[in-house]
Amino acid sequence: MVTRYFGTAVKRTEDLRLTTGHGRYTDDVGTGPDGEHALEVAYLRSPHAHARILDIDVTDALDVEGVVAIYTHEDLEGAAGEPLPVLIPHPGLHAARTGYALAKDTVRHVGESIVMVVAENRYLAEDAVNRIRVDYEFLAPVVGIEASRAAASTVHDDVPDNVAAHLVQERGDARAAVAGAPHTLEYDLSIERSASMPLEGKAVHAKWDADDASLRVYSSTQASTSVRAAIAAKLGLALGKVEVIAPDVGGGFGVKIVHPWPEEITVPMAAMRLGRPVKWTEDRREHFISAAHERGQEHHVRVGFDDEGRILGLDVTFWHDNGAYTPYGIICPIVTSTQLLGPYKPANYRVEFSSVYTNTVIVTPYRGAGRPQGVFVMERTMDRIAQYLGRDRTQVRSANFILPDEFPYDQGLIFQDGRPLIYDSGNYPDQLTMLKEMIGWDEFPALQQQARASGRLLGIGLGCYVEGTGPGPYEGAHVNVQTDGSVEVAIGLTSQGQGHQTVFAQIVADELGVDFDKIRVVTGDTRRFGYAVGTFASRAAVMSGSAVALAARKTKAKALRVAADVLECNPDDLEIESGLISMKGNPSTSIPLGQVAVLSNPLRYAFDEAAKAATQFAKPADPDKPPVAEGEEPGLEGKDYYSPPRSTFASGMHAAIVEIDADTSEIAIRKYCVVHDCGNLINPMIVEGQVHGGVAQGVGGALYEVMAYDESGQLQNASFMDFLMPYVTEVPRLELGHQMTPSPLNPLGIKGAGEAGVIPVAATIASAVEDAVGLRIDAMPLNPSKLFELRATATALTTNQVREGLTP
Amino acid sequence: MKPAPFTWHGPRTVDEAVAVLAEVGHEGKVLAGGQSLIPVLAMRLAEPAHLVDINAVAGLDRIVVDATGVTIGALVRHASLERDDAAAAAQPLLRQALRLVAHPTIRNRGTTVGSLAHADPSGEMTSVLTLLGGTITARSARGERTIPATEFFVGPLESALAADELAVSAHFPAASAGTGSAFVEVARRHGDYALCGVGAVATVDPAGAVTGLRCGYLSVSETPLTVDLTDAWNSGDDAAAATAAAARAAVDPLPDIHATAEYRRQLAGVLTVRAAEQAVAQAVQRVGTMGRDNESGHNEEDRSA
C-alpha cells in the first residue's frame, strides 16, 4: 500500500467552515429562516454555597408575559427526580454523592440549579427568574481542602469527615525504603483550581415528536451516545426513541464529558411536556458557577534517595478537592496517583489520597486530568533531590529513567482504566538529549551568569511526563462506500474541533485506496453510530482511529471479494488506488469502487442509471445460488470495533527559560521547547496544534488561572474580566520536536496527543522560576504579586540559594 | 446574562439628548461605546429603565487641536484619539496612555469621554486628565458648565455629573515647552486594567535641570491621584530611591484577587522612577530639538529570548 495521507500535514477539512462563521453549534439549531423557534430556558441558581431550601415562591414570576412554564424538583417525575448518576463507581469511592436535576432540599454550591423557567426567549426567562423568591436556611459552607479536612462543618450530613473516597496503592515498601535511605526530604506541594473553560459553554436543544413519541436532542457534549442512554433512562423512553447529536462543539477539554448534566434532563423533559422545541445555552457566568472545575490538590511528599539521586522510596499523600458532588467519580486523583511516576522507576512507591467534599463546583477532568498535579509533584521532587545533592537536574532525572530496553514496563499499579499500569513503549533518554539541545541546557549557566552581572534574573527549568492515552473499553466505526465512489464514515465518538473529520478521512483514504476529498466523516451522531464511549483521555485517534482503520480494512476486503468475482480473479491479485480496483501488474483490468458498491447490493428496482447494473435481469446469475451469498450482506460497507488491552503511553518533556523582572517580579517566558512522543503521527500539523493549545492552557495553569473562592463559597472571579486565561500575547512561541516510538498495542502504532501540551507546564515554569530567583516554588499558579511576596519575605534567609525544605 | 427591560432613546442632537435626560432623570443612563455599560447591564448590576444612546448625535465626534490643547467630543473613540497625530503632537501623553487602554477592539468602540464619565480609578484617561489639569464640559437642559478634573472624580465609579447631564467634551491642556511625558503600567495580561500605572510629566530648564515632576496614578487610590515629586527627584545622591519612596508613601492601594496592596505599592515606586526617567529624557530631548515632538516611553515587551 502506498501511504499518501497518513503522516502528512493535510489541511483541516473543517477549518473553512468553522473559521468563516458557518459552524453549526447547538445554539444555532432551529435558528435558520425555516427553523422552528425554540422556547428558551433560564435557571434560578443558588446564590448561597450551602443552604436548606425552605420555600420557593414563583407567583410573581408567573406574571411575566411570555413565561410558559416553571419547574422545581417537585415537578420531576420518576427517575428524573432521583439523584444524578455516579458515572464511574469505584471501590475506593465509599461515600459518593450526587445532586439532582433541580435541587431538592439542600443546595451545596453557589450555582446549583433550583428552578427552571421556560419562556418565549431568554430575556423574559431571566426577568422571571429575578422575580422568584426562595427562603433559605443558611448552613455553614466548607471551602478549601483545609476546612474540609478539619470537618468542623460538613457538606453532606451523612458524610461526617467530608471524605468521599480514600485509596492507597503501593509497590514495594515505600515507607521502609524512605526510612532506610541515605538521604531523605519531606515537603508540601499544592496546585489551585482552574477549569476547562471552552469558548462554547454547555448547550442543549430538544425537540419532541409527539406523533412518533420520539425525542431529538442536540447537546454540546463529549459523549452523545451516553447522553442518549442517560436521557432514555431518566425520562423513561426506549433507547430507539431518543436521538442525540453533538453538532459542532466549541471546545470541551473535559467539562462536557460528564453527563447527564442537569440541563440534559430538564430541557428534554420540558420539550416533551410543552410539545415545543426548548433550548438552553449556558452563559459564561453559569459556566463558572455551575459547570465544573479541576486541579485543586494538596500533596505531602516524603522521598528517600541515594547519592546518585536514584529514588529508593517515594511516599505521597494527597488531598483532592472534589467539590460538592462526585458524579464523575475519582478519575482525576487516580490519574494523579498513577501518572505521578512519569518516566521514572522509583524502587518503592506508596500513594494515598483522600478525595474530599467542599461547597464548591464539582470536578470533572480538565485536559491533563490530574496529571499536571502529579507531574508537578514528581518534577519538584527531582529538582529538590538535584539541589540537595548539588547535581544537575537533568542528571538526577536520567538516573531515574526507565530505559528503552525495559519496555513493556510494569509500574505495578492499577491505572484509571482498571488495567495494570504497563508502559508500552518510549525512549526517555533520547528525549532528554533532544530537549537539552533545543533549549541549550549546557550553555545556559554561562548565559545566566552574564545576565546576573547586568542585574537580570534568568532561569531555566524542565518537566517530564508520561501520559496514559487511549483507554478503552472500545470505539467503533462504520465505512460505507456510495455508488458514486464516495465514502461515508461514521464514528460515535464526538468532535470538539480537534480535526476528526480530517484525520479519520486520512486513515480511510490510505486503508481503502480512495482520494481524501471523496471521504466524509460524521462524528457524535447517534443516528449514524449508536455505540461509542466518548472523547476524553486523548483517546480519539487511538480508539476511533484504530476502529476506522479496521472498518476500512473490512470494507476493502469486501470490495476486493466482489471485484474478484466480477473480474474473475483472486482478491489477492487486486489493489485499490484512487478509488479504482485493478489487477496488480495489469491495470487495464479494473473496476471503479463505486461500481463495486452498486454490484454489492443486488436490486430489484433500477432507481437510477447506475443501479440498473445490479438488478436481477441485468446479468447472468447462477440460478442455484442466493443473490446474497451466505455470510455476506448487501452493500459495500464495513463496521468494526477496536478494544485495546490497556492504554498506550505517550510522553514528552518541556523546558523553559524565564526572566524575572527584579523590581516588579513579572515573569516572562523567554524560550519554550517541547519534545513530544505520540507514536506515529497521523497529521503532524494537527498534533502541533494540539500541543500549542495545550501549552497555552498550561501557561494559564502556571501563571494566571485560579478559582478565587472566598470563605463563604462565593466565586469572586466568575467572569473573563477576572478569571485570567492567557491571551496569545501571554503564550510563548514554541519550539517543537517530535520523537516517534510507535505503540505496539494498536494497528496504527499511535498514541494520544490531545492533552499532552498542558501537562508539564506548571512544573516546568516552577523549575525555571526557582532557578531564576533561588527560592522554593512549591505552589502553583504563581503570579507577580505572589512572587514579590515570596522574594520579600525570603531574601533575609537566602541569597540566590534555594532554601532547604527538610523538616527536622 | 441578558439585560433587564429598558426603553431605548436615539437622540440626534445634543439638545434632544439632554431633553430626554431631563425627562428620565435618575432612571436614565447615557450609552456611548458601551464597553463598560453593556457588561454591567448584561449582569444586571444596573437596571436603568431608559438608555439614552448618543451614538447618532451629530457633532460629538470631533477632535479639535489648538494652542490651548486637545478638545474631544463625547463620541471620539479611544482609537481615533490614539491615532490623531496633531493631538499626539500637542499632548504626547494622550497617545502614550491610550495605547495601554484595553485592547484595540475595545478602543475602537469605547469613547475617551465615556471612560472619564465612568470615573474608574483604574482608567488611564481619568488619571491623564487629572495629571494634566484638564476639564470636562457638561450640558443639561439647565445649561452648560465646565468642571475641572480635580472636582470631576468624586469617588470610585462616581463623577460630578448630575443625572440629567451629558458630558459633551473633555479638554486636555497642551504640553508646554520644556516638558516631557511618559506613561507606564503593569497589567496581569496585555490590555488588562493595570495593577498600577503611572503617568509622568517632567519639566526641564534649557540647561536640562528638572524644574518640575508630577506623576499621576491609577489603580492605587479611590480617585485619580496626582503627586508632585520635584523635590524627591532633585534630592541628590539617591534621588531615584527617594522618588520611589515618596511615591510609595503617597499611594493608598487596596488588595484584590490579583495583587496585594504591598505589591501595588511596590509597583507605584518602581513605575514612578521608570516613568520619570522616560519623561525627563523626553523633556531634555524636546528642549534640545526645539519642541520637535519625539515620542519616547516605548515599553513594549521584547518577547524574544
Ligand SMILES: Cc1cc2nc3c(=O)[nH]c(=O)nc-3n(C[C@H](O)[C@H](O)[C@H](O)COP(=O)(O)OP(=O)(O)OC[C@H]3O[C@@H](n4cnc5c(N)ncnc54)[C@H](O)[C@@H]3O)c2cc1C
Ligand atoms: C475587556 C475590557 C478591558 C478594558 N480595559 C480598560 C483599561 O485597561 N483601561 C481603561 O481605561 N478602560 C478599560 N476598559 C473600559 C473602556 O475604556 C471603556 O471604553 C470605557 O470605560 C467607557 O467608554 P464607553 O464609551 O464604552 O462608555 P459606556 O460603556 O457607554 O458608558 C460607561 C459609563 O459612562 C457613562 N457615559 C458614557 N458617556 C457619557 C457621556 N458622554 N456623558 C455622561 N455619561 C456618559 C455611561 O452612562 C456609563 O455609566 C475596558 C473594557 C473592557 C470591556
